[in-house]
């Protein structure tokens with residue numbers, strides 16, 4: 325796995341830093357990201373397209389990991405942002421990403437959010453409905469501005485992703501119905517404050533084969549061809565995100581065949597291309613470091629109880645996701661693996677990471693929960709009175725704290741108890 329390496333003495337290391345040293349200094353649970361791994365992912369993504377003669381604008385899906393340091397690393401290497409709220413927009417701006425290098429996605433953008441984005445000169449708003457198009461037109465024209473918009477089309481494609489992360493089927497809440505897209509685009513061209521620039525589509529997340537993407541792009545390109553045949557200008561195609569990463573199962577999304585499909589299908593039309601990957605860029609660039617609190621044995625099971633739980637990493641509870649879990653110490657790792665049910669401390673039955681084959685682990689043993697850089701910390705909560713975990717970024721062999729562990733008092737710092745109760 326990228327960035328991870330074993331050392332017979334120091335155990336598991338990430339970007340040459342022993343994870344045991346990080347745990348000793350910063351405590352657990354903590355998120356550990358690798359800046360070089362992240363940069364290498366971005367370079368690999370670019371290279372796959374470059375090999376096909378393509379250079380799509382990369383608009384990183386901020387929702388996957390919205391930490392300012394992560395955004396800054398990506399910005400320095402030329403990525404823009406795909407944002408879904410004023411919070412993400414402002415974060416991306418705070419990390420130095422120019423609004424012109426951002427696309428604004430989402431099915432429920434509020435008018436104040438649209439106004440702020442237009443005021444700052446957002447690069448593109450991905451419109452999700454006729455109703456929203458009307459809102460944007462009214463806001464932009466009241467501001468005396470014209471904003472570039474792309475219509476997000478729902479291509480009615482089954483992408484084979486988990487139900488909770490599929491977005492491109494006709495019954496999903498996302499995008500404009502395929503059959504309405506051409507007429508809405510024409511309508512957009514006539515609306516005040518709107519400069520329609522093209523189409524976007526995003527069919528889901530954690531997709532492994534180019535086929536559903538190809539089917540979706542072909543459908544959208546048919547719309548573009550129909551409009552162009554009538555002399556209507558269409559300049560951009562936003563290909564969305566959704567590229568899968570291998571978790572515990574080893575299945576990987578192969579970028580080269582995807583990039584080659586994009587060239588074949590969309591490469592010869594003079595379209596500006598955009599991609600919006602989130603998980604593929606940051607997932608493998610991060611892990612969650614946790615300690616074994618205790619091992620509970622019943623007649624049937626060995627429960628390995630960690631100090632990290634579903635409040636930290638929600639994906640197993642929410643999507644039955646399975647992340648690789650490996651011991652950190654070389655001595656632990658040398659033990660004979662046998663069945664263990666790995667669980668967190670939260671008072672919910674769904675707070676379980678899953679069934680694993682792990683060696684004997686004593687209380688205090690460290691484990692790394694792998695590929696947790698995307699939709700990990702970003703989806704954390706403080707449920708069960710559990711403070712947000714610390715976050716670290718390894719930069720050239722040095723771990724930097726990029727978010728302090730939340731203090732216990734900080735859990736209620738913003739709460740107000742009315743003076744007169746009772």
Ligand code: LLP
Nearest residue numbers: 385429526529530565566600601602603699
């Ligand atoms: N563009 C749009 C419009 C999106 O809605 C998303 C993700 C992306 C791009 C990035 O997709 P990615 O490349 O990361 O697959 N929390 C879930 C994933 C939710 C994805 C939501 N939209 C999980 O942990 O699996």
